[in-house]
Amino acid sequence: MADSYSLDCEPTTRTLLRRVLDTADPLTPRRPRSARTSAQRALLETPSSKKLRSQTKMTARRRSHKARSIDRLAHIQADGHLEEQTPRTLLKNILLTAPESSIVLPESVVKPVPAPQVVQTSRRESSRGSLELQLPEVEPSTTLAPGLLAPGRRKQRLRLSVFQQGMDQGLPLSQEPYGNADASSITSSLNLTFATPLQPQSVKRPGLARRPPTRRAVDVGTFLQDIQDTSLALAPPGDSLRTPVTTLPTDTVLEDTQPFSQPLLGRSPSVQHSLPCPSHSGAKDVERAVGHRTWSSGPRLQNSGPGKPAQLMAGKVEEVGALALGFPNTSSNISGEDGVEPLQNGVGEEAEGRMKEGLSMRGVEEATGAQGSARAEEPEEHTEVTEAEGSQGAIEAKEPEGSSGDEDTPGRTASPELASSTPEFLRARRLQFPEPAPPPSTAVYTDDYSAEHPEVGWVGLTEITLTSEPPETLSARLPPRTRIPGPRPRQDPYKTGLNHYAKLFSFYAKMPMEKKSLEMVEKCLDKYFQHLCDDLEVFAAHAGRKTVRPEDLELLMRRQGLVTDQVSLHVLVERHLPLEYRQLLIPCAFSGNSVFPAQ
Amino acid sequence: MALSTTVSQRKLIKRKAPRGFLKRVFKQRKPHLRLETSSDLLVHLNCLLFVHRLAEESRTNACENKCGIIKKDHVLAAAKVILKKSRG
Numbered sequence: 045m046a047d048s049y050s051l052d053c054e055p056t057t058r059t060l061l062r063r064v065l066d067t068a069d070p071l072t073p074r075r076p077r078s079a080r081t082s083a084q085r086a087l088l089e090t091p092s093s094k095k096l097r098s099q100t101k102m103t104a105r106r107r108s109h110k111a112r113s114i115d116r117l118a119h120i121q122a123d124g125h126l127e128e129q130t131p132r133t134l135l136k137n138i139l140l141t142a143p144e145s146s147i148v149l150p151e152s153v154v155k156p157v158p159a160p161q162v163v164q165t166s167r168r169e170s171s172r173g174s175l176e177l178q179l180p181e182v183e184p185s186t187t188l189a190p191g192l193l194a195p196g197r198r199k200q201r202l203r204l205s206v207f208q209q210g211m212d213q214g215l216p217l218s219q220e221p222y223g224n225a226d227a228s229s230i231t232s233s234l235n236l237t238f239a240t241p242l243q244p245q246s247v248k249r250p251g252l253a254r255r256p257p258t259r260r261a262v263d264v265g266t267f268l269q270d271i272q273d274t275s276l277a278l279a280p281p282g283d284s285l286r287t288p289v290t291t292l293p294t295d296t297v298l299e300d301t302q303p304f305s306q307p308l309l310g311r312s313p314s315v316q317h318s319l320p321c322p323s324h325s326g327a328k329d330v331e332r333a334v335g336h337r338t339w340s341s342g343p344r345l346q347n348s349g350p351g352k353p354a355q356l357m358a359g360k361v362e363e364v365g366a367l368a369l370g371f372p373n374t375s376s377n378i379s380g381e382d383g384v385e386p387l388q389n390g391v392g393e394e395a396e397g398r399m400k401e402g403l404s405m406r407g408v409e410e411a412t413g414a415q416g417s418a419r420a421e422e423p424e425e426h427t428e429v430t431e432a433e434g435s436q437g438a439i440e441a442k443e444p445e446g447s448s449g450d451e452d453t454p455g456r457t458a459s460p461e462l463a464s465s466t467p468e469f470l471r472a473r474r475l476q477f478p479e480p481a482p483p484p485s486t487a488v489y490t491d492d493y494s495a496e497h498p499e500v501g502w503v504g505l506t507e508i509t510l511t512s513e514p515p516e517t518l519s520a521r522l523p524p525r526t527r528i529p530g531p532r533p534r535q536d537p538y539k540t541g542l543n544h545y546a547k548l549f550s551f552y553a554k555m556p557m558e559k560k561s562l563e564m565v566e567k568c569l570d571k572y573f574q575h576l577c578d579d580l581e582v583f584a585a586h587a588g589r590k591t592v593r594p595e596d597l598e599l600l601m602r603r604q605g606l607v608t609d610q611v612s613l614h615v616l617v618e619r620h621l622p623l624e625y626r627q628l629l630i631p632c633a634f635s636g637n638s639v640f641p642a643q
Numbered sequence: 644m645a646l647s648t649t650v651s652q653r654k655l656i657k658r659k660a661p662r663g664f665l666k667r668v669f670k671q672r673k674p675h676l677r678l679e680t681s682s683d684l685l686v687h688l689n690c691l692l693f694v695h696r697l698a699e700e701s702r703t704n705a706c707e708n709k710c711g712i713i714k715k716d717h718v719l720a721a722a723k724v725i726l727k728k729s730r731g
Contacts (some may be wrong), residue, residue, distance in 0.1 A: 394678060541664035545694050546657075552698035553713055555705060560715040565697065568722040572693055575730055576686065577672040591677040592669075597685035604729050606692050613685075620691050622656050625684050641681065 058139050065132050065139075542566040576600070594629070660687035697725045 549565045550557050583596040601607040606616060617629050631639050649667045669676070678686075705713045710719035 112720065124673075140685040309663055346663070368701060418661075502659065526711075537664065538668065541661050544661055549690065549694045549698050549701075552695050553702050554698075555702055555713050558715060561701070561713050561718045562716045564718040564722070567719070568696070568697060568726065569690075571726060572690070572729060573668055574672070575726070576689065577669055580669075581673055581676055590675065591679055592682050593679050594682045594685050596684050597689065601685075601692075604689075606689075616688060616692070617685075620695075621660075621684065621688055622658060624656050625660065625687075629681055629684055 061135055062139055067137050539566070542569050545569050579603075660684055662687070665690075693725065693729055696728070697721055700725055 543566070546562045546565045546569070550562065579600050580592045580596050583599055584590060584592050587593075587596070598607060598613050601613060601616070607613050614630050617626055621629070628641060631641055631643050633639050660683070662683050665686050666678055669678045669683075669686070697718070701713050701718045704717035704720050705711075708714075708717065710717070
């Protein structure tokens with residue numbers, strides 16, 4: 045039967061179901077119905093065949109939904125109520141009533157609702173049995189069928205098991221004499237299962253479309269990629285293996301001597317183009333590394349504040365990755381790229397040492413100063429620019445540095461040797477420092493700061509350079525850092541607690557109040573607490589105890605006139621305390637002959 | 644099966660009792676005494692009732708003075724009365 049069908053539209057649950065109904069051999073005298081349905085069969089053939097063939101759930105459902113709904117509705121209206129409920133009839137009614145999202149079929153083709161038939165247990169069973177038999181065959185399509193049948197909800201995906209459960213429920217129900225009840229129950233069960241959304245035809249796979257796109261992997265991947273790209277940029281100069289892309293940023297960086305330079309922005313994308321390069325290219329790499337570090341450190345600042353700047357300074361992400369293999373992991377607080385961060389940390393520390401040598405590195409200043417992740421990119425660019433300039437100049441100017449730079453170059457090309465590259469890189473950085481004017485002062489400051497916070501340095505440095513007042517920013521930043529709010533006087537938490545009750549006072553008063561009156565209330569509360577504690581102490585001592593127990597409290601309230609013979613403590617508890625506290629205070633019997641709280 | 648001694652189920656309780664605050668206050672004033680677990684809830688209940696009475700009295704005072712706002716003296720007068728009443 046299925047073969048004859050042509051796939052005009054995607055099979056849907058509805059079509060499959062209809063197919064099942066149509067194909068199932070009715071052992072009962074349903075000839076008239078089948079005759080009526082035969083007309084629809086041709087109509088249904090196409091969708092149901094399609095349904096059988098393709099296993100698309102949603103689209104099929106939607107397609108046939110509309111087609112079916114109109115037909116079904118017509119049938120149902122025509123035939124009225126269902127006197128005899130069989131699975132077949134129920135399903136057909138469902139198919140008819142459930143709205144479809146597919147193309148509307150001409151009503152003439154609408155299949156008449158199977159007239160309620162004389163319910164015979166045997167017939168029902170047979171029909172159900174046939175249906176059951178059919179179910180396994182159309183199992184793949186039945187998954188679609190529920191979707192087709194479900195009119196409204198868009199959130200649930202029908203499962204074959206659910207659908208089959210519904211069918212199974214229908215089967216035992218058939219044994220019972222009540223037909224309508226069966227029908228209703230079956231229908232309800234079926235309806236429950238057919239909770240597929242009614243989607244417009246354009247939506248092919250509503251379930252999938254509705255799913256929020258999973259971006260996690262992509263984000264991380266892109267982030268890593270970006271990091272690597274930026275790390276490439278930050279690779280120490282002299283890396284002959286550098287891809288041409290990396291050279292581009294250098295040019296731009298060299299040209300632009302301004303902080304917050306735009307070319308750096310252009311460089312970052314170009315940097316990203318270059319795949320992670322294990323080897324470092326001389327100054328350019330340094331610059332990029334710096335920038336990259338700041339950039340990468342920026343996003344990661346939240347995770348590992350100081351560590352990141354150090355890492356950025358130390359090396360490119362790629363390098364770090366390579367270096368991570370061998371580089372000692374100095375900072376453990378770095379999250380994200382495990383290898384990269386430890387390497388960067390170590391590199392950063394080394395860099396700091398270098399910085400202390402005398403060169404004030406802008407990056408160091410920045411690192412010490414700024415922790416903001418948002419500025420990572422800016423400092424990155426800025427750092428890159430400055431470092432690029434400085435590194436080039438410095439490398440050229442100083443022979444030892446140059447030699448170290450040379451060393452750096454080959455070392456960097458080695459890439460896996462973070463230790464060598466990092467120090468060299470730092471050296472190159474330091475070379476750049478003399479150029480910028482502000483750095484010297486900040487450098488000194490930075491050194492001190494870096495000494496204190498070796499890991500903090502790099503990112504802050506970049507950020508500081510961005511701000512034209514690195515020392516100030518540093519100083520501004522430090523106090524909040526070092527200042528620790530000491531233990532407040534006893535008043536504060538005490539006042540807060542009293543405030544809590546003062547607010548309740550204003551709530552109970554239901555009238556506007558002055559601020560002074562609230563202070564007055566707090567004073568009264570203070571006095572009240574004094575009286576309370578004294579009374580409780582007296583009561584506990586009277587009972588020969590040193591622990592205040594609820595009985596003391598009850599006695600206190602009785603003496604205050606709150607608890608009377610008419611108003612018991614439990615009543616007050618019920619009135620004024622939330623339910624959770626009531627459960628804790630008032631003994632209640634639970635199952636298992638237990639009372640909580642224990643009396 | 645009994646419920647736990649702590650407030651379980653939903654943690655969001657409206658008008659939570661500042662149990663820590665109450666315990667701390669009691670401990671500061673009477674360090675040689677101990678406060679039982681459930682009794683601090685009753686202390687909180689007592690505070691609520693006290694504040695309630697105080698507010699009622701203040702409101703009455705303010706209304707008697709035909710004042711739309713509760714002023715400090717209203718509260719003061721009310722406190723005198725209520726504190727006297729609350730004296731165990």
